[in-house]
Amino acid sequence: xxxxxxxxxxxxxxxxxxxxxxxxxxxxxxxxxxxxxxxxxxxxxxxxxxxxxxxxxxxxxxxxxxxxxxxxxxxxxxxxxxxxxxxxxxxxxxxxxxxxxxxxxxxxxxxxxxxxxxxxxxxxxxxxxxxxxxxxxxxxxxxxxxxxxxxxxxxxxxxxxxxxxxxxxxxxxxxxxxxxxxxxxxxxxxxxx
Amino acid sequence: xxxxxxxxxxxxxxxxxxxxxxxxxxxxxxxxxxxxxxxxxxxxxxxxxxxxxxxxxxxxxxxxxxxxxxxxxxxxxxxxxxxxxxxxxxxxxxxxxxxxxxxxxxxxxxxxxxxxxxxxxxxxxxxxxxxxxxxxxxxxxxxxxxxxxxxxxxxxxxxxxxxx
Numbered sequence: 611x612x613x614x615x616x617x618x619x620x621x622x623x624x625x626x627x628x629x630x631x632x633x634x635x636x637x638x639x640x641x642x643x644x645x646x647x648x649x650x651x652x653x654x655x656x657x658x659x660x661x662x663x664x665x666x667x668x669x670x671x672x673x674x675x676x677x678x679x680x681x682x683x684x685x686x687x688x689x690x691x692x693x694x695x696x697x698x699x700x701x702x703x704x705x706x707x708x709x710x711x712x713x714x715x716x717x718x719x720x721x722x723x724x725x726x727x728x729x730x731x732x733x734x735x736x737x738x739x740x741x742x743x744x745x746x747x748x749x750x751x752x753x754x755x756x757x758x759x760x761x762x763x764x765x766x767x768x769x770x771x772x773x774x775x776x777x778x779x780x781x782x783x784x785x786x787x788x789x790x791x792x793x794x795x796x797x798x799x800x801x802x803x
Numbered sequence: 804x805x806x807x808x809x810x811x812x813x814x815x816x817x818x819x820x821x822x823x824x825x826x827x828x829x830x831x832x833x834x835x836x837x838x839x840x841x842x843x844x845x846x847x848x849x850x851x852x853x854x855x856x857x858x859x860x861x862x863x864x865x866x867x868x869x870x871x872x873x874x875x876x877x878x879x880x881x882x883x884x885x886x887x888x889x890x891x892x893x894x895x896x897x898x899x900x901x902x903x904x905x906x907x908x909x910x911x912x913x914x915x916x917x918x919x920x921x922x923x924x925x926x927x928x929x930x931x932x933x934x935x936x937x938x939x940x941x942x943x944x945x946x947x948x949x950x951x952x953x954x955x956x957x958x959x960x961x962x963x964x965x966x967x
Contacts (some may be wrong), residue, residue, distance in 0.1 A: 633810035635967040663836060663964070665908040665917070698868030698877025705875075727915040728934060731907040753866065753919055753932030757881045761866040763919075763932045792916050798835065798966035800809070 626642045632803045636660075639781075641795030643669040648780040648791075649685070650799050655740040655775055657801030664732040664752075666719040668783060669792035675724040675760055677789050680713035682732070682780040683746065683770045687712045693768040700759035713782070717752030722792065728796070730754035739776040746770040807967065810838075815960035821846055821952035825959050827944045832910035834963030841946060842901035843957025845894040849948035851886040851902050853933075855916065855941045859884055862936040869929035885947060888927025889922040894948070898956065900924025910940040 634657070639648050653660070668677040689710040695707040708715065717731035732752035739746055748770065754765040770776075781797055783789040791797070811834070814827055830837070840849050854863075861882040868877045869890040880887075888904050902922035909916055916935040923929070935941075946959060 631808045633808065633964075635807050635809050635965060636808070638966040663905075663907070663966070665914075667914070667934075696868065696875070698866060698875075698881050700866075701877060703875040703877045725915075725934075725936075727936070727938060728913065729908065729914050729917050731905065731917045731919045731932070733905060733919065750931060751919055751921060755864050755866050755917065755932045755934040757864040757934060757936060758881050759881075761864070761879050761932065763866050763877070763930060765866045765868065765921075773823065794911055796835075796883070796908070798964060800964075800966075 614777065624721065636801050638796055638798040641666065641791030641793060643664040643792050645791055646787055646789060647777055647780060649780040653777050657803055658681045658738065659802040660736040660739050662734040662779070662800060663798045663800065664796070665729045666795040667729045667792045668719050668721045669716070669790040672786040674721055676720050676754065677784045678718045679716040679732070680782045682713055682782070683772065683776045684774060684778055685780055686772065690771045691768060692798060693766055695764060695766040697762055697764040698760045701729045708761045714748055714768045714770065716750055717766065718762065720754045720756055724760070725756040728754060728756045732793050736776065742773050742775055746772065746776060751760055752782045809965045811868045812889070813961040813963050815958070818953055818955050818957045820955050822856040823845065823952050824929035824945055825945040826925035827961050828942070830942050830944065831936050832940050832942070833965070834910070835908065835966040836964045837906040837963065838962040839906065840901070840960045841904070842898070843894065843953045844896055844920060845895065845948050846959055847951035848893045850894060851888045852947040852949055853888055853918065854885050854903070854940055854945040854947060855935050855937070856943050857945065858937065862934060865931050865933035867931035869927050869940065871927035886918060886935065887925045888918065888929065888931055890927050895925060906941065912938050912940055914938060916941060917957045934937045
């Protein structure tokens with residue numbers, strides 16, 4: 611039986627934009643299948659938290675069906691990161707933890723070797739990023755569905771063991787140096803007051 | 804760096820009576836992502852299920868991860884007629900189960916549409932990722948309680964986010 615919809619809201623009935631000043635767009639990188647990594651720098655210190663919202667389909671990767679994304683704070687590639695994660699793929703659940711890592715492992719995106727036009731998505735929250743009295747906590751959800759059993763849903767949390775305020779974020783697709791942020795990919799940084 | 808306020812309320816409703824679903828229509832294509840927040844209960848076994856642009860064909864798929872006192876599990880379903888957006892448990896008949904659904908890149912006409920959610924309630928916690936295999940911009944969202952009704956007092960709110 612097809613449901614009937616007796617309640618509805620027409621978006622056009624809402625007049626104006628009730629913009630909230632508490633959530634602001636800071637900067638965006640738009641993928642065009644040319645870069646393997648990029649850095650969002652000069653991040654203002656005027657927010658309480660940061661959020662990164664990503665949609666991505668990787669390009670120029672000949673083998674795998676998905677590619678991982680790593681994130682670096684202030685270009686720190688020392689072993690100051692840790693991650694705890696859980697993910698589901700098909701009918702299985704996996705969890706684990708990685709200590710003393712040179713990056714925050716964010717999750718993975720589908721490559722051009724899987725379902726056409728499928729994109730992966732990721733939302734990363736970086737808490738109290740400008741506080742110089744404590745380490746930085748990162749949490750994220752991510753995933754992709756390709757209409758296959760290889761689809762994945764991730765939940766992660768991590769830590770950057772530094773009291774330095776975060777002023778830049780570098781994003782790197784798997785370390786083979788050839789994978790690209792594909793066309794129609796975007797990495798958008800927001801600040802939350 | 805560019806900066807600007809965003810996370811704009813688009814539409815919101817509180818059900819005044821039991822309903823089998825709700826429709827957000829006439830959604831502007833001027834945002835980058837949509838965020839749909841649902842906090843409800845149902846008259847019987849039901850979930851938060853989405854359809855876009857009134858498409859009832861089998862172009863949807865989803866994968867969820869869930870955990871409760873009995874353990875954790877995951878499941879994928881291909882070629883569905885909707886995206887089930889909660890963690891896999893059924894809605895309760897009393898309030899206490901909600902979901903935040905991010906509909907990413909919803910107006911891009913070059914890609915399929917992907918959603919990702921976090922949800923939880925008294926019977927579990929988890930989330931899901933789903934895909935609508937269409938490159939059409941999303942202008943209508945149906946939230947469906949197949950087999951039951953959302954009860955009075957259930958709330959549904961839609962927000963828009965614009966990137967720099």
